[in-house]
Amino acid sequence: MTRAKRRPWVPEALEAGIAERVGRYAALSADALEAELAGTLARHEQLHDREVVNLYAGTNLVNPRAAAFLARSVGSRPSLGWPGDKYETGLVHAQEIEIMAQALICEIFRCAFCEFRVASGSLANLYAFMATCRPGDRIMAFPEKAAGHVTHHAQGAAGLYGLEVHEVPIDDAAFTVDLDRLRHEARRLRPKLIVVAGSLNLVPHPVRAVRAIAEEIGAFVMYDAAHMSGLIAGGLFQDPLAEGVHLVTMSTYKSLGGPPGGLVLTNDPELAERLDRIAYPGLTANFDLARTAALVVALLDIAEHGAAYARAMIENARALGNALAREGVPVVAPEGAFPTRSHHLAIDARPFGGGTTASRAIEPANILVSGIGLPLPPVPGDFNGIRIGTQEVTRLGMGADAMERVARLLADALLARRPLEAVRADVIALRRAFRTLHFVR
Numbered sequence: 001m002t003r004a005k006r007r008p009w010v011p012e013a014l015e016a017g018i019a020e021r022v023g024r025y026a027a028l029s030a031d032a033l034e035a036e037l038a039g040t041l042a043r044h045e046q047l048h049d050r051e052v053v054n055l056y057a058g059t060n061l062v063n064p065r066a067a068a069f070l071a072r073s074v075g076s077r078p079s080l081g082w083p084g085d086k087y088e089t090g091l092v093h094a095q096e097i098e099i100m101a102q103a104l105i106c107e108i109f110r111c112a113f114c115e116f117r118v119a120s121g122s123l124a125n126l127y128a129f130m131a132t133c134r135p136g137d138r139i140m141a142f143p144e145k146a147a148g149h150v151t152h153h154a155q156g157a158a159g160l161y162g163l164e165v166h167e168v169p170i171d172d173a174a175f176t177v178d179l180d181r182l183r184h185e186a187r188r189l190r191p192k193l194i195v196v197a198g199s200l201n202l203v204p205h206p207v208r209a210v211r212a213i214a215e216e217i218g219a220f221v222m223y224d225a226a227h228m229s230g231l232i233a234g235g236l237f238q239d240p241l242a243e244g245v246h247l248v249t250m251s252t253y254k255s256l257g258g259p260p261g262g263l264v265l266t267n268d269p270e271l272a273e274r275l276d277r278i279a280y281p282g283l284t285a286n287f288d289l290a291r292t293a294a295l296v297v298a299l300l301d302i303a304e305h306g307a308a309y310a311r312a313m314i315e316n317a318r319a320l321g322n323a324l325a326r327e328g329v330p331v332v333a334p335e336g337a338f339p340t341r342s343h344h345l346a347i348d349a350r351p352f353g354g355g356t357t358a359s360r361a362i363e364p365a366n367i368l369v370s371g372i373g374l375p376l377p378p379v380p381g382d383f384n385g386i387r388i389g390t391q392e393v394t395r396l397g398m399g400a401d402a403m404e405r406v407a408r409l410l411a412d413a414l415l416a417r418r419p420l421e422a423v424r425a426d427v428i429a430l431r432r433a434f435r436t437l438h439f440v441r
């Protein structure tokens with residue numbers, strides 16, 4: 001039997017721990033390994049469905065009826081080409097799912113064209129880059145201090161596709177684009193594409209003004225709504241297409257609350273045609289119709305409850321941010337927009353040794369958050385911010401009272417006011433009252 005080799009580029013200590021488990025799993029029979037797998041999934045679900053308060057912004061719960069569709073057999077049936085003109089035969093029923101998805105996406109996001117044959121938000125960004133740029137072209141994207149996503153940069157999809165990435169100048173006090181400096185830099189650099197938004201968005205971005213700047217130099221504008229898709233669908237925050245972007249990309253499993261996946265939206269028929277050809281014949285064979293069916297169920301929830309859900313996410317973030325500040329947690333926010341205008345919150349991580357350090361430190365309290373870049377002085381080797389999102393706690397039906405309790409527990413853990421085991425016990429007790437999904441049909 002061949003064993004996985006040690007990978008010299010992975011830290012020694014990690015590889016040692018992995019190698020130990022590889023050995024343990026290799027010693028199991030197939031039945032024992034499958035039982036171990038089932039047990040692992042059950043323990044994960046026990047943790048997430050009953051025992052943690054998940055404030056990690058890039059995740060959500062999925063309507064169980066949508067989740068059940070993920071397992072349907074249609075998922076292993078590739079479906080190449082347009083409905084009515086499929087390469088494979090036998091798709092007479094399956095292709096209807098595509099038509100339903102397309103209609104619902106365009107209705108909910110108020111757009112003319114959508115591409116849903118996209119496995120993830122990261123690949124949605126690659127599609128957008130391919131539709132607007134050639135390798136070697138320049139683009140501009142949010143830097144790390146404005147939570148620019150890795151896929152917009154050298155190590156991610158943009159760099160792997162051969163794009164030369166420059167930073168969109170940021171107004172540190174406003175937590176968004178510095179328009180005067182963007183105009184200056186865009187005229188100098190003449191990028192083909194300007195990417196707006198990142199993984200933390202506390203205020204709407206000045207999309208109309210960015211479009212006007214792009215217009216001067218013939219550049220496209222793309223809005224990465226990976227995190228904001230649920231708010232946009234709900235008609236809150238901002239509507240980037242209506243404000244003039246050429247493309248919107250997103251993940252479907254964050255604030256939208258659907259299965260994992262990506263979407264690209266546009267009102268431009270030329271871009272839509274390019275995206276259609278990128279999806280097929282370009283980059284997909286089986287794009288997973290089971291996932292598409294699950295997305296339809298999730299979108300039906302959004303069609304009915306999207307506005308109320310978006311409003312509740314934002315109200316909860318405001319309540320949580322204010323309560324955290326009262327508890328002495330250093331919440332940071334754009335000038336005049338304290339604590340936030342979205343479902344995201346930001347905390348200065350410098351007093352806690354950095355954002356990832358702090359997230360790991362409080363993990364034993366069963367409260368999940370993450371590190372993020374903020375326009376503050378850096379923390380060497382770590383993020384200088386902590387990011388919070390209220391999309392999941394809101395979906396569990398938590399409201400203002402629960403946010404007060406969550407703020408106290410998070411402050412207890414972060415400020416080391418109480419032992420983490422004691423906080424964890426209270427977190428688990430809090431979760432007893434919040435086990436079912438809200439904003440589902």
Ligand SMILES: *Cc1c(COP(=O)(O)O)cnc(C)c1O
Binds near residue numbers: 122
């Ligand atoms: C999460 C995220 C993505 C990637 O989405 P996946 O669906 O996880 O690939 C892209 N852009 C931004 C801004 C994100 O935060």
